[in-house]
Amino acid sequence: MKRLALLLLLPALALAIYDMNWFDPNNWRAPFYNDGRWGIDVTVGSGIAGGTWPQGKHNCYVFGAGPWFAAILPSPSPETLCSFMYNPNSGGTEMCPTLCRYWREGYDNIRDRIYKYPGDWPPSHSRFPMAPLDPRSDMDLWCCSSDSDPALHISPGRPLGIDVFLTACGYSDSLAQDFFFLRYELANCSGDTLRQAIFGMMLDADIGDGTDDMAGLILNQLFHVGPDTIRVKNTGFVYDYNNLENPGQNWESGTPGAVAIMLLSAPESLGLTAFKMLTLDIDPLTDGAQYLTLAGFNYRTGEYAPYDSVDMTPADKRVLLATGPFDLAPDSTLTFWYAVICSPFGEQGQSPEGRDTSELALRCKWARDHFERLTGIAEESPSADVRTTIGGPTIVRGILFLPPSHFTLHSSLFSLSGQKVMSLRPGPNDVSRLTPGVYFVRGVQTRAPTIRKVVIAR
Numbered sequence: 001m002k003r004l005a006l007l008l009l010l011p012a013l014a015l016a017i018y019d020m021n022w023f024d025p026n027n028w029r030a031p032f033y034n035d036g037r038w039g040i041d042v043t044v045g046s047g048i049a050g051g052t053w054p055q056g057k058h059n060c061y062v063f064g065a066g067p068w069f070a071a072i073l074p075s076p077s078p079e080t081l082c083s084f085m086y087n088p089n090s091g092g093t094e095m096c097p098t099l100c101r102y103w104r105e106g107y108d109n110i111r112d113r114i115y116k117y118p119g120d121w122p123p124s125h126s127r128f129p130m131a132p133l134d135p136r137s138d139m140d141l142w143c144c145s146s147d148s149d150p151a152l153h154i155s156p157g158r159p160l161g162i163d164v165f166l167t168a169c170g171y172s173d174s175l176a177q178d179f180f181f182l183r184y185e186l187a188n189c190s191g192d193t194l195r196q197a198i199f200g201m202m203l204d205a206d207i208g209d210g211t212d213d214m215a216g217l218i219l220n221q222l223f224h225v226g227p228d229t230i231r232v233k234n235t236g237f238v239y240d241y242n243n244l245e246n247p248g249q250n251w252e253s254g255t256p257g258a259v260a261i262m263l264l265s266a267p268e269s270l271g272l273t274a275f276k277m278l279t280l281d282i283d284p285l286t287d288g289a290q291y292l293t294l295a296g297f298n299y300r301t302g303e304y305a306p307y308d309s310v311d312m313t314p315a316d317k318r319v320l321l322a323t324g325p326f327d328l329a330p331d332s333t334l335t336f337w338y339a340v341i342c343s344p345f346g347e348q349g350q351s352p353e354g355r356d357t358s359e360l361a362l363r364c365k366w367a368r369d370h371f372e373r374l375t376g377i378a379e380e381s382p383s384a385d386v387r388t389t390i391g392g393p394t395i396v397r398g399i400l401f402l403p404p405s406h407f408t409l410h411s412s413l414f415s416l417s418g419q420k421v422m423s424l425r426p427g428p429n430d431v432s433r434l435t436p437g438v439y440f441v442r443g444v445q446t447r448a449p450t451i452r453k454v455v456i457a458r
C-alpha cells in the first residue's frame with residue numbers, strides 16, 4: 001500500500017464537491033476528477049494507483065498525476081505562488097471544481113462535473129460558454145477547475161486566480177492503443193498579468209508496488225528502429241528497476257513496461273525547460289520551493305540543474321516536466337498539449353542497462369503523428385528569442401548588462417527566495433555590491449516575455 005493516509009485526503013474531499021469518471025478508450029484505464037487530479041483512485045480505501053495498462057489486467061502504472069502552475073507576483077511585495085492539481089505528498093489538490101467566477105456562489109452539483117463523449121455531451125454552454133461543442137476523438141472528457149478557494153491552499157500559499165480547462169482525448173484504432181492526449185487551457189482571471197509563469201505536469205508513477213521505479217528523460221534523441229529513424233523530444237518516463245513484479249493488489253501478471261509523458265505543444269514553441277526527479281523525502285512542500293523546482297533549480301541548494309537525466313537508485317519516484325517562463329496577460333488563455341504513453345520496455349528480469357527503447361520510441365512517433373492529425377499543429381523549433389532566453393544562467397561579475405534592443409524600463413532583479421533586491425535599466429547595471437549567488441531578472445521585454453537566471457560571482 002502506498003504511503004498515503006486517508007486523513008491526508010479528507011481536507012480536499014470535504015471542502016469541494018468533486019466528480020470522477022473513468023477514461024478507458026483503449027488499453028488505458030484511468031480515473032479523472034474535476035478538481036484537477038487524474039490517476040489516483042480515491043474510491044478504494046485510502047487511495048490506490050488507478051492508472052492501469054493494458055486493459056484486461058490490473059497492472060498499475062500511475063498512482064496520481066496533475067499539473068502545477070506557478071508565477072511571481074510583483075505586488076504588494078514580490079512573492080512566488082504555486083497552485084497544484086496533484087500533490088504527490090498527500091494525494092490532494094488545491095483546485096476546486098468550478099470557475100473562479102462561480103466559487104463564491106457555491107457549486108452547481110448538476111453542471112460542475114465531468115462531461116464524457118460518448119454519453120452526456122456536450123458540456124453545459126449556459127454555464128461554460130468556452131467548452132467544446134464537438135468531440136475530438138473516440139472518447140473525450142471535459143471538465144474545468146480553478147484555484148480560487150483559499151481554504152484549499154496550503155498556508156501561507158493563496159490563489160493565483162486561474163481557471164483550467166481540461167480535454168482528454170483517446171482513440172481505439174490499432175496504432176493508438178497505448179496513448180491518450182491531455183489538452184490544458186490555462187486562463188488568467190486574476191485581473192493582473194501573471195509574470196514569469198511556469199506550467200508543469202507532475203507524474204507520481206507506481207509500476208506495481210512502486211518502490212523500485214526508475215526515471216529517464218529523452219530531451220532530444222534519434223532512435224533507429226528497423227529502417228526508420230525516429231526523433232523523440234520532450235519526453236520523461238518511468239520504468240521498473242528489475243522488470244519483475246509479483247502478483248498482488250497493484251499487479252496482476254506480465255513483464256512491466258514504461259509510462260511516459262510527452263510535451264507536444266506549448267506557447268512560444270517552448271519545449272521542456274526542466275525535468276526534475278523527486279522522492280517522498282525531497283518533495284518541495286512550499287510555494288517558493290515548488291516554483292524553484294519548476295524553474296529547474298535544486299530548491300535545497302540553489303543550484304540550477306534543469307534536467308535530472310541520470311537515475312542510479314530505484315525508489316518510489318515522481319517526475320515533474322516543466323515549461324516556461326512566460327507571461328499570462330489578464331483575461332488571456334494559453335494552451336498546453338501532452339501525450340500519456342505506455343509501452344513495453346525490455347525483457348523480464350532485465351537490468352536497466354541495455355533496455356530496448358524501440359517500442360517506446362515507436363509509440364512516441366505514433367502519438368506525435370496522431371496529434372498532428374488531431375490538431376494540425378506540427379512540431380516546431382523554438383524561436384531565436386526563446387532559445388536565447390531560456391537556457392542556463394548567465395555568469396555576471398560586477399556589471400549586469402541588459403540589451404536595450406530586448407529590454408524596456410521597469411525590469412527588476414530578484415533573489416532566489418523571490419525578494420526584489422534592485423531595479424534594473426536597459427544597458428549596464430552595477431551589481432558588484434550584491435552577495436554572490438543565483439538571482440532572477442524579471443524583464444519587461446520588447447519581444448518575447450521571459451526571465452533570465454543569472455549567477456553573480458566575484
